[in-house]
Amino acid sequence: MVEGSRTGPDRREAALRRELWRVRNSASFRLGNHVIEAARKPWKALFLPFTLPIVTWQIGMELLGRRPRPMSDSMIQLKGGPERCIVLFPTNGVGFGHFTRMYALARRLRRLDPELEIIFFTTQPTLHLPYLDGFPTYHLAGPNKFQGMDSEGWNAMVQEMLTLVLETHRPQTFVFDGAFPYRGMLDALDTIAVPQKVWLRRGMFRKGTSIPVDSIGKFDLIVHPEDAVLHSPTEIEHGVQVKMVPPMTLI
Structure with a gap:
């Protein structure tokens, strides 16, 4: 695991390694590899009518977010944390x-600690606001802005761009504000070991939600503004620390 800044060739190698992982983790590769393994070992071919549907079901559950995806420890390339930096990731929802x-959090943090580097990474197109306040901002348009791009390709872009941001700035804290965690974001958080990962979420995690089962556990803290819905008996028991805070508004 490399602790310092990496050179261009090192970053290229890391990007290729992540691409290789995405290929090997794809449904087509895993199903094909399962069949090939059965062809190599004839005794496995006898069980193929049973094992192939099981593997297909497992992959289907992963795609639906009902099972965690396999993740290799070799994907973690760099530890974050030595820099006084925080990365904020607001998604582009229905409103603002x-x-x-x-944005309110960023301005508050700047007042408390003017030396703290605050970085925005967002799918929200209103980039002029953080720019006016001097916040460095990285933008990736939502998947519906790209013609012919599927969710897998877009999430690969999220992973690569966010990994580069985290690798470059090495933040102590990463804060995500959104209702649904992007798979590319989760994979980037597996790639870069950020010391503190926070999910700011207005709503609760109700049972039956489509949120991937392995997503909540990626975070160290779940923050709910007090204008959110109060705790419900139908909420998922996820075991992650939860903190209620006053409503967050711009002043």
Whole structure:
């Protein structure tokens, strides 16, 4: 595991390694590899009518977010944390709620610690606001802005761009504000070991939700503004620390 900044060739190698992992983790590769293994070892071919549906079901559950995806420890390339930096990731929702909360948080943090580097990474197109306040901002348009791009390709872009941001700035804290965690974001958090990962979420995690089962556990803290829905008996028991805070508004 490399602790310092990496050179261009090192970053290229890391990007290729992540691409190789995505290929090997794809449904087509895993199903094909399962069949090939059965062909190599004839005794496995006898069980193929049973094992192939099981593997297909497992992959299907992973795609639906009902099972965690396999992740290799070799994907973790760099530890974050030595820099006084925080990365904020507001998503582009129906309105401006996610961005407004993160923008309010950024301005509050700057007042408390003027030396703290605050970085925005967002799918929200209103980039002029953080720019006016001097916050460095990285933008990736949502998947519906790209013609012919599927969710897998877009999430690969999220992983690569966010990994580069985390690798470059090496933040102590990463804060995500959104209702649904992008798979590419989760994979980037597996790639870069950020010391503190926070999910700012207005709503609760109700049972039956489509949120991937392995997503909540990626975070160290779940923050709910007090204008959110109160705790419900139908909420998922996830075991992650939860903190209620006053409503976050721009002043």
